Amino acid sequence: DVKVTQSSRYLVKRTGEKVFLECVQDMDHENMFWYRQDPGLGLRLIYFSYDVKMKEKGDIPEGYSVSREKKERFSLILESASTNQTSMYLCASNRPLGGDSYEQFFGPGTRLTVL
């Protein structure tokens, strides 16, 4: 089974803190994604990566950065956390188009609260 893990289920941080959210997948997937989920807005793509050291902006990249130094690990960084970044953060991975499986596999999510 594909397994996507996220470093924390719950996080509470203060405004202005630097926050690291870690995601690891064990299926050798090339693509990895970070979303945030907010009620009524569905999942909005923050950043994605289709290879090591490669990254692409999603729909809402402002206030975030990412790092992919190893294929299995994709980190989301909030340089200076703000209250409007309070949300559920979901990591996902999949194989690229042309592979035998297109669906994404999701981690359990990290609920981040910024005070």
Added chain:
Amino acid sequence: AQSVAQPEDQVNVAEGNPLTVKCTYSVSGNPYLFWYVQYPNRGLQFLLKYITGDNLVKGSYGFEAEFNKSQTSFHLKKPSALVSDSALYFCAVKTSYDKVIFGPGTSLSVIP
């Protein structure tokens, strides 16, 4: 612009009745369509996908979905709803560069 719409925020259905959760999409080229489910306090789980072939696709937990190209729809269906089907359902479409766009979600409540 490429997008996914789920016109109903909430769907209520009695246990044992058929259920439908609606999804329409707008995407250039051939669509790759997905349904995911999120149970309370759990991550998203893949239900089913349409890539090519038969317009009716079957997935997990007895769910199926019908792809309708002319109506650009991909509605999720189940012949007989269970209380345990109560969850948040997301429709998604895969675009070029492997980007996946999600709809806003539909909350399904199955009433005993």
